[in-house]
Amino acid sequence: xxxxxxxxxxxxxxxxxxxxxxxxxxxxxxxxxxxxxxxxxxxxxxxxxxxxxxxxxxxxxxxxxxxxxxxxxxxxxxxxxxxxxxxxxxxxxxxxxxxxxxxxxxxxxxxxxxxxxxxxxxxxxxxxxxxxxxxxxxxxxxxxxxxxxxxxxxxxxxxxxxxxxxxxxxxxxxxxxxxxxxxxxxxxxxxxxxxxxxxxxxxxxxxxxxxxxxxxxxxxxxxxxxxxxxxxxxxxxxxxxxxxxxxxxxxxxxxxxxxxxxxxxxxxxxxxxxxxxxxxxxxxxxxxxxxxxxxxxxxxxxxxxxxxxxxxxxxxxxxxxxxxxxxxxxxxxxxxxxxxxxxxxxxxxxxxxxxxxxxxxxxxxxxxxxxxxxxxxxxxxxxxxxxxxxxxxxxxxxxxxxxxxxxxxxxxxxxxxxxxxxxxxxxxxxxxxxxxxxxxxxxxxxxxxxxxxxxxxxxxxxxxxxxxxxxxxxxxxxxxxxxxx
Amino acid sequence: xxxxxxxxxxxxxxxxxxxxxxxxxxxxxxxxxxxxxxxxxxxxxxxxxxxxxxxxxxxxxxxxxxxxxxxxxxxxxxxxxxxxxxxxxxxxxxxxxxxxxxxxxxxxxxxxxxxxxxxxxxxxxxxxxxxxxxxxxxxxxxxxxxxxxxxxxxxxxxxxxxxxxxxxxxxxxxxxxxxxxxxxxxxxxxxxxxxxxxxxxxxxxxxxxxxxxxxxxxxxxxxxxxxxxxxxxxxxxxxxxxxxx
Ligand SMILES: Nc1ncnc2c1ncn2[C@@H]1O[C@H](COP(=O)(O)OP(=O)(O)O)[C@@H](O)[C@H]1O
Ligand SMILES: [Mg+2]
Numbered sequence: 001x002x003x004x005x006x007x008x009x010x011x012x013x014x015x016x017x018x019x020x021x022x023x024x025x026x027x028x029x030x031x032x033x034x035x036x037x038x039x040x041x042x043x044x045x046x047x048x049x050x051x052x053x054x055x056x057x058x059x060x061x062x063x064x065x066x067x068x069x070x071x072x073x074x075x076x077x078x079x080x081x082x083x084x085x086x087x088x089x090x091x092x093x094x095x096x097x098x099x100x101x102x103x104x105x106x107x108x109x110x111x112x113x114x115x116x117x118x119x120x121x122x123x124x125x126x127x128x129x130x131x132x133x134x135x136x137x138x139x140x141x142x143x144x145x146x147x148x149x150x151x152x153x154x155x156x157x158x159x160x161x162x163x164x165x166x167x168x169x170x171x172x173x174x175x176x177x178x179x180x181x182x183x184x185x186x187x188x189x190x191x192x193x194x195x196x197x198x199x200x201x202x203x204x205x206x207x208x209x210x211x212x213x214x215x216x217x218x219x220x221x222x223x224x225x226x227x228x229x230x231x232x233x234x235x236x237x238x239x240x241x242x243x244x245x246x247x248x249x250x251x252x253x254x255x256x257x258x259x260x261x262x263x264x265x266x267x268x269x270x271x272x273x274x275x276x277x278x279x280x281x282x283x284x285x286x287x288x289x290x291x292x293x294x295x296x297x298x299x300x301x302x303x304x305x306x307x308x309x310x311x312x313x314x315x316x317x318x319x320x321x322x323x324x325x326x327x328x329x330x331x332x333x334x335x336x337x338x339x340x341x342x343x344x345x346x347x348x349x350x351x352x353x354x355x356x357x358x359x360x361x362x363x364x365x366x367x368x369x370x371x372x373x374x375x376x377x378x379x380x381x382x383x384x385x386x387x388x389x390x391x392x393x394x395x396x397x398x399x400x401x402x403x404x405x406x407x408x409x410x411x412x413x414x415x416x417x418x419x420x421x422x423x424x425x426x427x428x429x430x431x432x433x434x435x436x437x438x439x440x441x442x443x444x445x446x447x448x449x450x451x452x453x454x455x456x457x458x459x460x461x462x463x464x465x466x467x468x469x470x471x472x473x474x475x476x477x478x479x480x481x482x483x484x485x
Numbered sequence: 486x487x488x489x490x491x492x493x494x495x496x497x498x499x500x501x502x503x504x505x506x507x508x509x510x511x512x513x514x515x516x517x518x519x520x521x522x523x524x525x526x527x528x529x530x531x532x533x534x535x536x537x538x539x540x541x542x543x544x545x546x547x548x549x550x551x552x553x554x555x556x557x558x559x560x561x562x563x564x565x566x567x568x569x570x571x572x573x574x575x576x577x578x579x580x581x582x583x584x585x586x587x588x589x590x591x592x593x594x595x596x597x598x599x600x601x602x603x604x605x606x607x608x609x610x611x612x613x614x615x616x617x618x619x620x621x622x623x624x625x626x627x628x629x630x631x632x633x634x635x636x637x638x639x640x641x642x643x644x645x646x647x648x649x650x651x652x653x654x655x656x657x658x659x660x661x662x663x664x665x666x667x668x669x670x671x672x673x674x675x676x677x678x679x680x681x682x683x684x685x686x687x688x689x690x691x692x693x694x695x696x697x698x699x700x701x702x703x704x705x706x707x708x709x710x711x712x713x714x715x716x717x718x719x720x721x722x723x724x725x726x727x728x729x730x
Contacts, residue, residue, distance in 0.1 A: 290576055290591060298580070360623070365554040
């Protein structure tokens, strides 16, 4: 029987392998000059740095919470923790499900050890951030509460983290079994998410802090609601746990206990799932049915399938409506909200183009213009989805985005996406920088400017004419691009 | 049918293909034979417009633009598939982009290569050989006049490679042309009407197996001819001598 530290070391090999896969998928695979050793070292430091960066985000969040301890902020903290934890690790967990631990069987390793190694590899995905949260939040709680509250805080954080892990395990498995391995066609998209999260790290921290500040500033709006339905909120997560820490009531204690029990079941479920990973070699002898359609429909159908089967792209699809809602609910101007939303439309459309980079499409009889057009259609559909969500918000809450601005933005949105895609493609072909965070930022800025300027011109003197002229120019350029061979 | 003249491919400072010229005629199976790194894949990729290159490439006298791509079926050496799709979804995609009108031939190919068994699995979960079958079917489905195949027999089992070879013969009998690359002599010897031996980006010999034999002034099989032409017979003799000591 091997010792735990020995097994931990072996699991490290699998983990490194997984990180390597993620890294390679996230980058343009070309023959780079870096030696294997240099690359491996870089990946090692990269994965550790990523975890530290993530832990920092969580620590900042805990600090914010400490500044105004209340049931609401604690609940917000726990909910955000669950959400962010799940968001950040979904990708890695999907990779985890692709590891074939049965490869260990050629060595003298027992089945029991094999399962332990799988478990340890799984733990390695979360290790540093998981521990950081468990340490930091209780300490933060101690500033304003007696010692046993810190203990309760540990339980609350643990429950939230396990909840997040159950969530990603479930999603990871779904993504793995229901097709989708982050593979060739998707590398562009995966690369993008990677760049977004780590390449634009400073931007992310900044955005994140802004976001937190506003959320914590607005959160007291919910205080009357909490008062009115206090009993209900003592029953449900995450407020029950927040009550437990700040002001334990019999109901919140009972429902928290129930959560702990559920968490234990959750852990059992996770263990069962990660130890039973096998490549299922099931055979389906099915009737074949093939529907040939027009080139554009075929292209859109393919892209739709890729989007729904890839965690990264699904997320990118969801960003624009979420971003729009967020901006709107935080009381930003309609103009600002729309531009911020559009930034994510650009990223989404451009990732779709990226997924085409080394694909078979280039050997098929379609023009470049056709490819831009297909991606722009999907970007535009996403834009319409986001606008619909915003409009629904406006209908429900009475205030919200200006409908006239929405209408005004419609004529050029499509054209701007096309222009940005073309520029991105050019950058990529000639300089190979479009995929760097620098290139992405450049495209985001370009798109925002092309999108925002005509809208801004509208409110100036003779605005209608200037705005119309600017939009017409953009549309003409876009039409030109669509006709490209 | 396909004419290539003075084709050069550079990757940075590396010259992968160095000014080669050849023509592939109707009804001909043309093999590019060469060791690893000789520039075979780069040549074929240039035809498909997948790499930057200089020189002239024409199909039926025309430069290869978008419409010409429908006259070609291409099997790349490295998999260029969409891993999250099932094979059927992938075929649907390729067939739609090619504006194919009916799926009868496609269905027959799917059964010929026994791919219906894998209808509901994502391509990522398929074995190497099965992935290669997917690529081959995608290249053959629209019955193009020109087939370009980069080491097409890689990973195929005996049955499937036999089917492919027979299909290629039928294809040329009907007046189609095939250009394919391989580093395996026996395949070239058995299949090809014409062979270009390529080494370090240059064609060192071209012709039928018989013609190559006279050029190299050796009797024997293609392997001897090949090694002689690429100047590696002496190197190999040296290695063997060293190892047997
Ligand atoms: N993307 C690339 N970047 C740099 N060098 C390359 C690339 N692709 C091929 N090469 C180099 O070009 C030469 C020819 O490669 P290739 O055409 O793949 O040969 P073959 O198919 O005959 O094995 C080799 O030396 C190879 O290392
Ligand atoms: Mg090759």
